[in-house]
Amino acid sequence: MTTSRVYAYLRASTKEQDATRAKAALAEFAAAHDLGHVTYFTENVSGASLQRPELMRLIDIAAPGDILLVEQVDRLSRLNAEDWETLKAQIDNKGLRVVALDLPTSHVLLAAKGEFMQSMMKAINGMMLEMLAAIARKDYTDRRRRQAEGISKAKAEGAYKGRPVNDKLHEQIRALHTAGKTKSEIHRLTGAARTTINKVLEAQATA
DSSP states (O other), rough: OOOEEEEEEEEETTTSSSSTTTHHHHHHHHHHTTTEEEEEEEEOOTTTTTHHHHHHHHHHHHHHTTOOOOOOOOHHHOOOHHHHHHHHHHHHHHOEEEEETOOOOOOHHHHSHHHHHHHHHHHHHHHHHHHHHHHHHHEEEEEEHHHHHHHHHHHHTTOOOOOOHHHHHHHHHHHHHHHHHHHHHHHHHHOOOHHHHHHHHHHHHHH
C-alpha cells in the first residue's frame, strides 16, 4: 500500500454541470490500485483558465511524491501553451505525480520498481501527458470556433436567441429572495452568477 497521499481533482466547466460526476470512478480506481484514502478537491471553472482556487489549494498542501488523480487530462488542463507550462511547473516543483484514468502510462508508473524503470516510465508518462494536454486544448479551441461560427451564422439568418434560460435556477433565486435571503446568500446557496441574480430580481421587481 502506498504511503503517498492521494488528492483527486474534480472539475466541471459550469455551475450547471456536475463536477462530482467522476468521483465514483476515481474512488474505484484508487481502491483497485491500493492507493489508500483519497481527498477530493472539487470546483466548477473552465479548464482553459489558470484561476482555479481548489486546484491551487491542492498543489499548495501537497508534498513530494503525492498523487494528483484526475479522470481525464482535460479535467486538469485545457490551457494554452504558456499557462500549461506555468501549471506544469507548479506541479513539478511540488514533486506531484499526475495519474489520469485516461493515461495508462501513469498507471504503470504507480507500480514501477527500481530507479531505472521509474525514470523510464516517468519520461514516457511526461510525453503522453504533454500530448493529451495539447489535444485537450485543441478540442477546446475547435469547439469554441465551431460555436462562434454557428452563432455568427444564426445571427445572419436572424435565428440566434442566445443561451437558453435556466428556469429552475431563476425560480430558486426568486424563492430565496422572497424568503428574505440577501443577494450574497443567494449566490452562495445557488452558485448563480451575481449578474444573473441581479437580472432575475430586477425582472421580478418590474413584473
